[in-house]
Amino acid sequence: MHRYALFVNKIPVGVLGASGYAGRELCALIAGHPRLSLAFATANEQRGVTIRVAGHPIGFVATEDAPLGDAELVFSALPHGASKDWMARAQAFGARGVDLSADLRPGNGCEGIAYGLTELNRQVIVGANVVANPGCYPTSILLALAPLIKRRLIADGAAIVANCASGVTGAGNSPKRELLFAEVSDDFRAYGVGNTHRHLKEMRATLESWGANADLIFTPHLLPVARGILSTITVPLTEPLDDTLAPWRDAYGTEPFIELSETPVSLRDVLHRNVVRISATLLEGMRTPTLLITSAIDNLVKGAAGQAVQNANLMLGLDEIAGLPA
Amino acid sequence: MHRYALFVNKIPVGVLGASGYAGRELCALIAGHPRLSLAFATANEQRGVTIRVAGHPIGFVATEDAPLGDAELVFSALPHGASKDWMARAQAFGARGVDLSADLRPGNGCEGIAYGLTELNRQVIVGANVVANPGCYPTSILLALAPLIKRRLIADGAAIVANCASGVTGAGNSPKRELLFAEVSDDFRAYGVGNTHRHLKEMRATLESWGANADLIFTPHLLPVARGILSTITVPLTEPLDDTLAPWRDAYGTEPFIELSETPVSLRDVLHRNVVRISATLLEGMRTPTLLITSAIDNLVKGAAGQAVQNANLMLGLDEIAGLPA
Amino acid sequence: MHRYALFVNKIPVGVLGASGYAGRELCALIAGHPRLSLAFATANEQRGVTIRVAGHPIGFVATEDAPLGDAELVFSALPHGASKDWMARAQAFGARGVDLSADLRPGNGCEGIAYGLTELNRQVIVGANVVANPGCYPTSILLALAPLIKRRLIADGAAIVANCASGVTGAGNSPKRELLFAEVSDDFRAYGVGNTHRHLKEMRATLESWGANADLIFTPHLLPVARGILSTITVPLTEPLDDTLAPWRDAYGTEPFIELSETPVSLRDVLHRNVVRISATLLEGMRTPTLLITSAIDNLVKGAAGQAVQNANLMLGLDEIAGLPA
């Protein structure tokens, strides 16, 4: 089978900003992908350095030296703010793009860009030149909420409360004191408190575009683990549900990367896999019928690099699941 | 100063169920207490064994061999269900009692027992023969909510959402597979989902006794840390607050074990100390004015052994802060 | 390529004792293996239960109900003592066996059994009916020492000091208090101190069979991580080495599962991969020239399930690297 693979043409893709956690995960997925090959990987600080990612050697060039024309599709894991221009430059070279930064996401002033919440936007993604890859928290929350909104099950004017906890790779690998092991271990804390986190704009704009009439409270927390996001979400309903998982079964059917669970989900269920795993329970003793949803993803896979490859697969006419651990 | 201490009469107290995490914390606090001495410590499984707790040797006897008559006050950290009878037995010997189990707490069918939420119930606790020491989650949630309820700031019929995360010592030290290091590390998960946790009864009964007309959603989570509880609570208000911390400043003034914080609190702020630390922020962009409260305690100190000693100090006429790390 | 795979005959294999950490890793490797299929998996405690391992459903039967005749090869991850008889039973059904327990390893009274240190024993393993899969510590230590012994570089009568640290999956998943998260986290301790660990017999017998004339001091430690073993080994030499990695380069050449490193190795380098990674440095300021070797494996992969599959691949005439992450 290895020899057979030699006859398959691989599509060259590039990665801008490849030395961060999401960038390295991308390189690893591309290295193991049956139909993609890595044309280049950039990392300004580590230009000239070769590292091993999951056993594969990856050599970094400076971003300004990226041979954009060598790639049919360019992934950008550059910092927010810096990414947008590089997406435009890649397009000028004829490459399509998947932007993992927040630059082009809904609520960031760049409406009209395809939003890469794959399961919900396939038609737009397939033909898009540039796709804005969703934030990690929005992926776990929006995929969990969408079926309820579609079925108009959320009480009008309700307050949805999303408490989320993320592993520290979500905060990147720039050296900051508050991310040192001796600071994070044995601790747990909320951040972006008061509805101030960047991802809230993205979620509010998306919920609005779906016609939802609800407030969203979003409080992220920092977990002493390397990876994974768990979202615990309460949703006031218009009516009780007999079959609490029915909305998700109906909406997602046999989606390869969405798993439903009868019991609350946990980080371990999803680590290193490109899935979102969702559970829902009706709360006891409430005057308004209310659902408690738990939703888990690996922030670096379905929450970043995995979903980016899933989108790229669609854009490039490949099997959507190619190269993705499910 | 050591020699001076020899002339102070110490009050003998006993600990039933001393080998668990709360029991050992109690023994350590008593060993370092200027006015209490340990008359006995029981542990059926470890009868005859002597262990070191924070440098102090503690010898265990079987619970049935506890010399109840030797103690002026008996702490029980026995399992739920088994504790109640031992509290009665201790009283028959003339000892007063602080019960750390759930047996005598509000909502458990034993109304009329003094509830040891110290800062809110001093008058009752001082004269009580038996005090029901609050659960760890209720301590962090109820002390945070009380000032809002007193000032009737919570919207009528509102849903309060309390998402809490606890270190694993909260689950005890009986060997269970799901509590093994290899299962808990790198994970994060909700439990007692659907408003089914034992502590919810305790909180609902207490909130009702305070005249609160609100629903409470309570979802605990298991953190990969040894100790500490962080509660993240959303509360819909009747009106916005200009000074978000004012209700707590007014209610708690100079309480030695309550700390208010301008910024969100975290586990590290409170570990090994007998305090609850509270912060509050008004949420942006909500149609109903809503507070986001974070409240942190050390589950073994203010959430168990520390508050038990605080109550015992009151009951025995000692300085309330004696022997307690603040 | 998926469709193509349907035409490949898969070889049925079984797993005895599949619910432990090594057993589950085996099931996951078999589920993802291009040429093996899982005929059965046994777990007495969890008989009748189906769990998901890396996304694959695995159903457990009782060990006594194992359809041994359905498998061409049986892996046993049963407890030490219980495994040996089941290996014999499997052979009676015509199945070959790989025993992951200590029962048949060198130094345990069963000499003559093929010892599955794959890179060093291929000729014997290929034709063996039963292979004793090495212990995790011996894998990391013996593969590191073998090239020095072959070249007679170890000083006669020398004391080799092997300090090793293992993640807690090495201790199994039976619920024991000392393996609880709250006991292991924030701790680090030696065990089997004084040359009393079971694996020492296995190593001494093997070193002797290689003609080594040296004492071995072996001190394992328990790390607060889930998986991985790092061995730090000092070896007094007969003469200094100009090129410290030369003995390993010469001995292992292009071995697919042995990696040499110019810098000290770490757990992260090898997690989830079937490799041993080795580095060596000559120590400064010693009167006897002495090497400091670091050697890392994933205890569940190269230290257990991965090496077992590597051996099975050889025994079954498959590509040695089939189904193994390198």
Place this chain on the structure above:
Amino acid sequence: MHRYALFVNKIPVGVLGASGYAGRELCALIAGHPRLSLAFATANEQRGVTIRVAGHPIGFVATEDAPLGDAELVFSALPHGASKDWMARAQAFGARGVDLSADLRPGNGCEGIAYGLTELNRQVIVGANVVANPGCYPTSILLALAPLIKRRLIADGAAIVANCASGVTGAGNSPKRELLFAEVSDDFRAYGVGNTHRHLKEMRATLESWGANADLIFTPHLLPVARGILSTITVPLTEPLDDTLAPWRDAYGTEPFIELSETPVSLRDVLHRNVVRISATLLEGMRTPTLLITSAIDNLVKGAAGQAVQNANLMLGLDEIAGLPA
């Protein structure tokens, strides 16, 4: 007792470099010390900031603004290289000094300075103007080896192998990528490999001064825990020991900060306490009688701030155990 304490004159001391882990531990110990008061604490980066350390507010000034004349004794936790000059400046103001940096330790070119391995050097420390506080690793290793050297029990020309593992606070709190939580968690690695760590000079010079004729191999490792050091040491002996702990019992008698243990020691035994805990076992099956010693300290207490206060207590004529958790 609090009121009584008001009449005790407290001795003002200052801390240079107070924002690091050792510096903050020092501030906490001083804040809780019955006879010391904090005259100043410096931290260039955080000048003007007030933090809470174990509940006590500590305000930082720039180091150059330190009122050296206000202190009778100055502790320096400044970086290596910068500390020495400040010790001299403090002396010019009439203050005595305890230097926690490596600048004045044995083997660093400043012989003649009192070496603050308290239990072994009391006579020199009492009258010293400046004391070089030992490194954390040397404290755990040298206190373990001294009794064997005194009794000439170490084989002539022997190689002592010290494998040590430290929590990450030992590496300081400057933001470095390799110390991020996402890099350290789930990992374990050696560093300073090849006898290149700074602490080796300190230990070799000290061993030489004691007349030891042995080589020392020292390999430190980085543990995924916040604090604590475990040293695992093998020592070839001139003769077997019937009573393996006898040398330490004889040497240390009733030392308040040295604990002997019949069983191997672990980090948990010593965290947050100013003790070294030592165990020793004779190794089985060795041609040269060889001891396996385990020695544990809290790197920030007995390995840094605690021992510094212990030395200061001696220098200032206070009770040696004052303010120190044992």
